[in-house]
Amino acid sequence: MVFLQPLFELIESKFGETINHFPLVELIFYSIDQTLFYFIFWLIGRGIVLGLKKKKKKPIKWRREVVLNLFIFYILLLIHLTVFRAENSINNVSIVMRPLSEINWIPFVETAKLTQGTTLFDYYYNLYGNIIWFIPMGFGAAYLMKRNHFVLRSLLIGIAVSVLIESLQFIFYTGVSDIDDVIFNTIGTIIGIGLFKISHWIYKKRQIGKPLEKE
Template sequence: SEISVWIFAFYLILILMLTTFRDTYFPWQLAFNFNRPLSDVNLVFMKETWKLVYAPSRLDFFYNSFGNIMCFVPFGILFPIVFSKKQSFFKTIVIGMLFSIFIETLQFLLATGVSDIDDVFFNTCGVILGYLIYLFFKKYVCVCN
């Protein structure tokens, strides 16, 4: 329905504003850093996450892991609703992962966050969890066709 499209669009814009465009209000304020070294990207799986486990405050660990998961649960729920004729588990996961990689790439190019492979992993876990919630409601709660 049209309302689900609007909710999904609002959600995508909100995620981009919270993760990537947090310090800008206008497009002309964006500054791309194409000379940034690729060594700034963490491609070692769980390297930074394990550091947070042993940090003095475990709150950072929970914020990083569960926060990234929870931010992408709505994607897993809304994507199959909006694209109901083309949705599948595989497509939802792949598109969700690509959206996460897009965010990490923008964070790297705009220097607005830390680009980390762990974020892509946790975001994809959130998409999977959201899709499972979608399936549960479709099967047990909603009497939809």
């Protein structure tokens, strides 16, 4: 780790033996650390773009800019959590040739098997984790796409990212490619879009209810 190693070692020394499934905590720390590293390069590039915009006297929507940056950070974190996990990174993965039959194509079969484990943690994390992790996908995409057909476009983005993640897991052999993940990710995306629509409706109602300012 580059940024979070001291904090992780502190938490590991105090809670490593008491927290169940501590490897998940380690994965989150590792993923955030790697995301911060690549996000710095994004910010540098984005700063250059905004600087050019300012020179051309083009208006910058700062609220949208903040959401865009948070969305990019989220996407990078999501990819690291799902694809470049453990000791894997962009620098050391390699393509592994495998038959497509190794993909779990039949819905809900593997998820149902997780209910037969010694604990239900893997089942709950696979089901609810895949949904929750993609709620920001739907919300963020809907916010950034506030135009005609934004619901369909945001949904397609969520599905496309989910399929991309499953494909990368298969190509680099860093995870199990499962149709269930795409289904649960899509549900999460739909929930995120719904939350955006509700929040946007509330915002518009409040704006309408505000008294006009005197000039």
